Amino acid sequence: xxxxxxxxxxxxxxxxxxxxxxxxxxxxxxxxxxxxxxxxxxxxxxxxxxxxxxxxxxxxxxxxxxxxxxxxxxxxxxxxxxxxxxxxxxxxxxxxxxxxxxxxxxxxxxxxxxxxxxxxxxxxxxxxxxxxxxxxxxxxxxxxxxxxxxxxxxxxxxxxxxxxxxxxxxxxxxxxxxxxxxxxxxxxxxxxxxxxxxxxxxxxxxxxxxxxxxxxxxxxxxxxxxxxxxxxxxxxxxxxxxxxxxxxxxxxxxxxxxxxxxxxxxxxxxxxxxxxxxxxxxxxxxxxxxxxxxxxxxxxxxxxxxxxxxxxxxxxxxxxxxxxxxxxxxxxxx
Amino acid sequence: xxxxxxxxxxxxxxxxxxxxxxxxxxxxxxxxxxxxxxxxxxxxxxxxxxxxxxxxxxxxxxxxxxxxxxxxxxxxxxxxxxxxxxxxxxxxxxxxxxxxxxxxxxxxxxxxxxxxxxxxxxxxxxxxxxxxxxxxxxxxxxxxxxxxxxxxxxxxxxxxxxxxxxxxxxxxxxxxxxxxxxxxxxxxxxxxxxxxxxxxxxxx
Numbered sequence: 001x002x003x004x005x006x007x008x009x010x011x012x013x014x015x016x017x018x019x020x021x022x023x024x025x026x027x028x029x030x031x032x033x034x035x036x037x038x039x040x041x042x043x044x045x046x047x048x049x050x051x052x053x054x055x056x057x058x059x060x061x062x063x064x065x066x067x068x069x070x071x072x073x074x075x076x077x078x079x080x081x082x083x084x085x086x087x088x089x090x091x092x093x094x095x096x097x098x099x100x101x102x103x104x105x106x107x108x109x110x111x112x113x114x115x116x117x118x119x120x121x122x123x124x125x126x127x128x129x130x131x132x133x134x135x136x137x138x139x140x141x142x143x144x145x146x147x148x149x150x151x152x153x154x155x156x157x158x159x160x161x162x163x164x165x166x167x168x169x170x171x172x173x174x175x176x177x178x179x180x181x182x183x184x185x186x187x188x189x190x191x192x193x194x195x196x197x198x199x200x201x202x203x204x205x206x207x208x209x210x211x212x213x214x215x216x217x218x219x220x221x222x223x224x225x226x227x228x229x230x231x232x233x234x235x236x237x238x239x240x241x242x243x244x245x246x247x248x249x250x251x252x253x254x255x256x257x258x259x260x261x262x263x264x265x266x267x268x269x270x271x272x273x274x275x276x277x278x279x280x281x282x283x284x285x286x287x288x289x290x291x292x293x294x295x296x297x298x299x300x301x302x303x304x305x306x307x308x309x310x311x312x313x314x315x316x317x318x319x320x321x322x323x324x325x326x327x328x329x330x331x332x333x334x
Numbered sequence: 335x336x337x338x339x340x341x342x343x344x345x346x347x348x349x350x351x352x353x354x355x356x357x358x359x360x361x362x363x364x365x366x367x368x369x370x371x372x373x374x375x376x377x378x379x380x381x382x383x384x385x386x387x388x389x390x391x392x393x394x395x396x397x398x399x400x401x402x403x404x405x406x407x408x409x410x411x412x413x414x415x416x417x418x419x420x421x422x423x424x425x426x427x428x429x430x431x432x433x434x435x436x437x438x439x440x441x442x443x444x445x446x447x448x449x450x451x452x453x454x455x456x457x458x459x460x461x462x463x464x465x466x467x468x469x470x471x472x473x474x475x476x477x478x479x480x481x482x483x484x485x486x487x488x489x490x491x492x493x494x495x496x497x498x499x500x501x502x503x504x505x506x507x508x509x510x511x512x513x514x515x516x517x518x519x520x521x522x523x524x525x526x527x528x529x530x531x532x533x534x535x536x537x538x
Contacts, residue, residue, distance in 0.1 A: 035401050042404050076402060076436075084396035084442045091442055097394045101443055104391040112443045170354040178358055183391040184417035189361035198397045198420060202412050205400070210412025211364030211419065218360065235357060 005259060006292070006301030014293040017132060021139040024082065028136055028197055032204035034060065034075050042072040081197025082134060083188070084115065091115040094194070095123065095245065096238040100187040104179040120245060127246030131232060131239055132286035137192030137216070141229060144220050145271060148228065159226040162273065163234045165284060172240035187237045192216055229271045233284075243283045248306040253291070255279050260299040260315025266291035276300065279311050367416025373457065374524045376423040377509060379408055380431055380454040381438035381446040386418075392445035395420030399437035399446060407431050424456075426509025427520060431456065433483050433508050452484060452533075457507030457524040459489065461499060465521035468497040475499075478511035478522055503532055 037060045040046055046057065061071065068074035079086050084093040098116035102108055123130065131138060148158035175187040188194050195212035203209050219231040232239055255276060266276035269290045274280055276291045292300045297317060303309075314321040379399055383389040399422050400408040407429040408422045415421065424431050438448045449455075459478075463469040468476070474497040482489045487504030489511065491497060499511075499522070507524045515522050 031401065035406075039404060039406050072404070079401050079440065080396055080398045084394060084398060086398070086440065093394075093396075093442055097396070097442075101392065101394050105388070105444075106391075109392070109444045115442055167350065167353060170350055171357065174351065174354040175358060178355070179391075182417050183387055184419075185391070185394055186358050186361070186417075188395045189365070189419060190357040194395070198395060198410070201397045201401060202410065205406065206409060206412070208412070210410070211361070212412075214364050215357075215361050 005256065005298045010289065010302065011292050011295070011298060013289040017288060020133050021136075021142075024134055025136050025139045027078065028081055028200050029204070031079065031081075032201045034064075035205055037061075038072055038075055081194075081201070082136060083191075083194040083197050092118060094191075094238065095120050096187055096191060096241050097185075097194075099176060099241060100179050100185040103176040104183055104185045106180060123242050123245040123249075125250050126287055127249035127251070127283060128239060128242040128286035130242055130286075131236075132288035135193045135238075136196045138232070140196070140220070141192075141223060141232060142271065144223055145229060148224055151224075158224055158228065159230075161227045161230075163227065163230075165233060165273075167234045168236055168240040169244070171235050172237040175237045190215065190235075191238050192219060192231065192236065193238065228273070233272055247283050249283070250304055250306060251287070252303055252305055252308060253281055253285060253287070253289075253300055254303040254305070254309055255312065255315075256299045256301060257312040258299075258316045259297045260317060261297050262315045262318030262320060263296060265294045265296065266300065269294045279309050281308050362416065362419075365411070365413060365415055365419035367418075368414040373526055374512075375425050375427055377426060377431075377456045377507065377524060379422050379424055379437050379446055380433060380435070380451075380456055380506070380508070381441075381449040382456075383445060383447075384455065389445055390418045390421055392443050393421045394443055394445075396442065397422075398440045398442065402436045402440045404434055404436065405429055405432050408437060424509065426512040426524060428513075430509035430513035432510070433506070452487075452504060452506065454506040454508070455527060456509070458527040459501045459505050459507060459509075459511055460523050460525045461501060462519075462521035462523070463498075465517060465519055466499065467517060468499070469521075475516065477514045477516060481510045481514040483508065483510060 037057055040049060040057065046054065049057065064071060064075060077088050082094065083097055084091070093112065093115040095116045098113050101112060119130065151158050172187070175190070179186045189212065195216050199209050199213045199216070203213075223230050227234065253276065262277065264277050267274075270276060271288060271290065272284050272286060274282065274285055299315065314324075378386070378389060383392060395410075397410060397420070400406070400410060407424050407426075409425060410422055411419050433451045433454060435448065435451065438446045441447075461469070466475075467473050476491070476497050476499065478499050479489050479491060484504055484506065487502055489499055489501050489505060492500045507527065509524050511522045512520055512524060
């Protein structure tokens with residue numbers, strides 16, 4: 001089955017992922033501005049605006065004019081954030097929102113649960129893809145990780161502790177139990193993408209950040225000073241839910257042992273502290289494809305399997321394999 | 335020896351549980367529950383579940399209702415509210431609801447469900463007849479009657495004096511009258527709907 005290596009575009013998926021993350025984040029910033037714009041258009045209050053605001057609205061009108069008939073109504077096509085939003089009439093919600101709301105209300109409200117169906121199915125196929133490709137907090141957390149890299153380059157020591165990755169399942173279960181006990185959806189208050197979505201809205205449209213922004217800055221500091229990507233790895237309840245949904249995900253990353261040279265760059269780049277070098281992807285992998293992008297011998301590819309490959313041993317281009325198995329290979333060839 | 339092992343396991347379990355509860359504790363500390371909601375300056379959006387605890391447990395805090403609200407009257411408990419943090423409210427003294435029903439259609443959960451504009455129940459306007467300008471004969475006003483989106487079935491002038499406003503049973507408590515009222519102490523105010531305020535028969 002061995003062919004000429006992975007499809008050549010797959011090592012560029014990481015760039016596409018950054019484009020996705022940037023677009024999602026830019027939309028979260030743009031939507032509240034669109035909302036302000038709609039307000040003034042519908043109130044016919046354009047003349048009352050300051051000149052700078054009028055200029056901003058002229059730009060928005062010019063940009064949106066080819067796409068909409070009625071700026072008051074048609075700009076409603078995309079509303080909300082990644083926690084729950086409408087996308088041309090299609091309502092999508094985070095599975096954690098559905099879980100938290102069902103726990104807090106102790107009821108199953110099907111019209112809402114169905115809005116989480118598409119994300120759930122996608123997670124069962126692609127695992128934690130939401131964490132790598134959509135989550136607006138990931139955008140900031142990865143920039144924070146890069147910042148930690150600069151700090152390391154400058155001689156400072158960002159925190160590099162490790163904890164048990166199962167801690168986040170505890171956070172998820174405790175959050176649902178506490179939500180059911182208190183009757184308010186507590187998982188929403190500590191879930192970074194939900195925080196980002198609404199805090200940007202509060203800041204732009206309602207004149208000020210809320211308490212969630214403080215919590216989010218706390219998680220950034222936690223990542224910087226205690227553990228690399230610590231919140232996503234060890235604490236995020238949404239990440240725990242996505243990991244559970246992706247327990248038997250179909251699309252996985254696989255190491256091609258024949259072209260691997262044991263350089264361990266994949267282990268160093270992995271934001272989630274996984275072990276691609278020894279075929280340890282598991283349910284935690286968020287398909288960020290950073291390991292594919294950095295692999296010097298293109299030894300990582302996608303595969304369709306519901307479990308990881310069992311450990312395949314040292315890479316065939318690596319020093320260890322050459323030393324230990326060259327003799328056996330020769331014998332097998334004879 | 336066995337007891338020590340048990341003790342260690344219990345301690346480790348307690349440490350894991352407290353580490354898991356810690357973020358929730360921090361999040362709630364960041365949103366202290368302020369003074370009790372005073373009905374009238376903290377109305378729930380139209381179509382909200384009547385029981386406020388049920389509303390809080392149904393609302394996921396996605397801020398969609400605020401994002402679609404044309405007059406931008408929906409605010410959120412952003413830095414306060416305790417367990418009700420991130421839930422929406424309307425302060426009619428600042429900006430009142432225009433009963434456009436966009437928030438009810440946007441809400442993904444049952445927190446806000448679509449209701450006809452004359453079946454919305456946000457409260458009931460109450461007029462302080464010892465302060466309202468026409469009622470104390472300090473001039474003529476009628477702003478509340480003029481602004482009311484529901485018209486005569488919600489508020490009309492008193493029979494004896496055309497400028498004295500009287501709330502009718504069709505009032506749904508949107509708060510437009512509170513927003514427009516020129517009196518600094520707001521003698522018109524949204525209160526809980528009284529039991530005997532029957533709704534008028536719905537017309538065609």
